[in-house]
Amino acid sequence: MRFIEAGSVRLALREQGDPADPTLLLIHGYPDTHRVWDEVADLLAADFHVVRYDVRGAGASSTPRDAGGYALGRLVDDLAEVLDAIGKDTVHLVGHDWGSIQGWEAARRFPERLASFTSLGGPGLDQGSHFMRNAAKREVAGQAVRSWYMAAFQAPGAGELAWRTVAPRTLARTMRLSEGIEPRDGHPADTLVQDGTNGLNLYRANMFAGRDLVPEPYVDVPLQLIEARKDIFVSPKLLASLHRWVPRMWHRTIPAGHWAQRSHPATVARMIAEFARHVEHGAExxxxxxxxxxxxxxxxxxxxxxxxxxxxxxxxxxxxxAFAAHGAEVVCADLDLDAARRAAEDIGRLYGTAHARQVDVSDTGAMERFASAVQDDLGTPDIVVNNAGIAVTGPFLDHELTDWERTIGVNLWGVVHGCRLFARQMVERGEGGHIVNIASLAAFVPSRVLPAYSTSKAAVKMLSDCLRAELAGRGIGVSVICPGFVSTPIAGNATYRGGDRALTEQALQRRGYAPERVAAHILRAVHRNTAVVPVNAEGRIGYALSRLSPGLLRGLARIADSDLGRLAGKD
Incomplete structure (x- = not known):
């Protein structure tokens, strides 16, 4: 730690790492101090020169004499003084909350001194003002509700009273309950009450203060926007509006709340380092x-x-x-390697990059090797579709034990393996993802001729519901797709313990519901993060009846024709 003079105040400055390395300058927000960055700074210091400071009126820095000393222009002047003090022509700037607001203004005023800017938690004042003036009324209202405290802080004495009474406890409780952050040495700081009281002037000097709006607040600096999806103070619509002001922008998301650097320090540090290396060295x-x-x-x-x-x-x-047609790189996995290769080759000719892999989804070891190979060769998947499945038809008493073992192995254990292995990769990466599990109409409509198949698919649906609840907080969506009768080769590949193979295959073809239509539902489910998607008429009707009158479905199962193919053919 050392102190530098910045106009009428003294700023407490801390440096870590080798000054010969590229410099990262981390600026904190309100009501924090530089200590909010402790975990992130420690992770970055091995490869970067990391600089932090307490902004005026916070932590160990001195306090301006009046509210005018908190004007945004003064804050940005302080930032320039820090750059001069550390002797750096350019730095990679990282700002959180009010630190981000300062960063946007600095990037506009002296872009030549910033190699890059990473914004965590908000826009600049000018960019935010343009949104509030020009966005749709509903979007403006949504952000206004999130920003209620800005107006409250204008009332003389109200904010000061809150910081002397309930605000510190409310802040600690909010961090613990909404973000899972426990207080630790340095955050919240010992100076929290004074920092919170002083920082009220940030809002009084800059919000509703009649600032001249910059007509076109463009930022000509490589800018990485990290959107914390659970931030209660900033709306996604506001952040999305920033794209128009930045020609060179990267927009990333993290399943975290406002203090993402505390709750997800490894992910935040990795994002900062990766972006800085890319800009600094042209790293791939x-x-x-x-x-x-x-x-x-x-x-x-x-x-x-x-x-x-x-x-x-x-x-x-x-x-x-379908995913390849919409820009994705696809791994086509199948027990039949030749079929996987044909699928990948078709995609390569028509759309882009695809890879063929052979795997038996029911084999634990094979799936573990497959998941590891995908990650090692291509990276962590963003979307996983657990689709592989088989069918056995016929009455329960005609099923052999091996029929149950094979059906459960592929239809259920295959999904379990895919979810377990790839969800863990997604969690470790920390940037979310999506898992799609293919179930069936049979998941909620009982049948006399599909006991093993229906049991496995019902388990897939329940597994998906459980996973969706567990992984939501990690930013990972889970969807279960429940098609009715679809014209696919599954009937031709099924094992028959009753019924007519030819009739069943013929009935599915007559149904005429192409698998491409199911694929469209899958892409839509990922895009919208839909929990359960019943597909086609019988799928939707069956799902509705399972919720409204399950007894009726059980009754229909007792009287239904035991030949699945004949039943399908009557649709």
């Missing part, structure tokens, strides 16, 4: 950073890595092609 960006690049005309799933099991035919093949 990761798939995640390439995907984050904001550009016109990008496809919906551009730069996404998608894994599809059972991709050699039917719904799996159609799904792999």
């Amino acid at each position: 960006p990761s798939r995640e950073l390439r995907r984050a690049r904001v550009a016109e005309g990008r496809k919906a799933f551009d730069q996404r890595l998608v894994v599809v099991t059972g991709a050699g035919s039917g719904i799996g093949r159609a799904t792999a092609r």
Whole structure:
């Protein structure tokens, strides 16, 4: 720690790491001090020269004499004084909350001194003002509700009273309950009450203060926007509006709240380091950073890595092609390697990059090797579609034990393996993802001729519901797709313990519901993060009846024709 003079105040400055390395300058927000960055700074100091300081009126820095000393221009002048004090012509700037507001203004005023800017938690004042003046009324109202405290802080004495009474306890409780952050030495700081009281002037000097709005507040600096999806203070619509002001922008998301650097320090540090290295040295960006690049005309799933099991035919093949058509790189996995290769080659000719892999989804070891190989060779998948499945038809008493073992092994254990292995990769990466599990109408409609198949698919649906609840906080969506009768090769590949194979295959073809239509539902489910998707007429009707009158479905199962193919043919 050392102190530097910045106009009428003294700023407490801390440096870590080798000054010969590229410099990262981390600026904190309100009501924090530089100590909010402790975990992130420690992770970065091995490869970067990390500089932090307490902004005026916070922590160990001195306090301006009046509210005018907190004007944004003064804050940015302090930032320039810090750059001079550390003797750096350019730095990689990182700002959080009010530190981010200062960063936007600095990037506009002296872009030549910033190699890059990473904004965590907010826009600049000018960019935010343009949004509040020009966005749709509903979007403006949504942000206004999140920003209620800005108006409250204008009332003389109200904010000061809050910081002397309930605000410190409320802050600690909010951090603990909404973000899982426990207080630790340095955060919240011992000076919290004074910092919070002083910092009220940030709002009084800059909000509703009649600032001249910059007509076109463009920022000509490589800018990485890290959107904390659970930040209660900033709306996604406001952050999305920033794209228009930044020609070179990368927009990344993290499943975290306002203090992401405390709750997810490893992910935040990795994002900062990766972006700085890319700008500083031209380092090859990761798939995640390439995907984050904001550009016109990008496809919906551009730069996404998608894994599809059972991709050699039917719904799996159609799904792999659909994702590829929308910009994704696809891994086509199937027990039949030749079929996987044909699917991948077709995608390569028509759309882009695809990879063929052979795997038996029911084999624990094989799936573990497959998941590791995907991560090692291509990276962590963004989307995984657990589609591989088989069917056995006929009455329960005609099923052999091996029929149950094979059906449960592929239809349920295959999904369990895919969810377990790839969800863990997504969690460790810390940038979210999506898992799609293919179930069936049979998951909620009982049948006399599909006991093993229906049992496995019902388990897949319940597994998906459980996983969705568990992984939501990690930013990972889970969808279960429940098609009715679809014209795929599954009937031809089924094991028959009763019923007529030819009749069943013929009935499914007559149904005429193409797997490409199921694939469209899958892409829509990922885009919208939909929990349960019943597909086609019988799927939707069956799902509705299972919720409204399950007894009726049980009764229909007792009287239904025991020949699945004949039943399907009557649709």
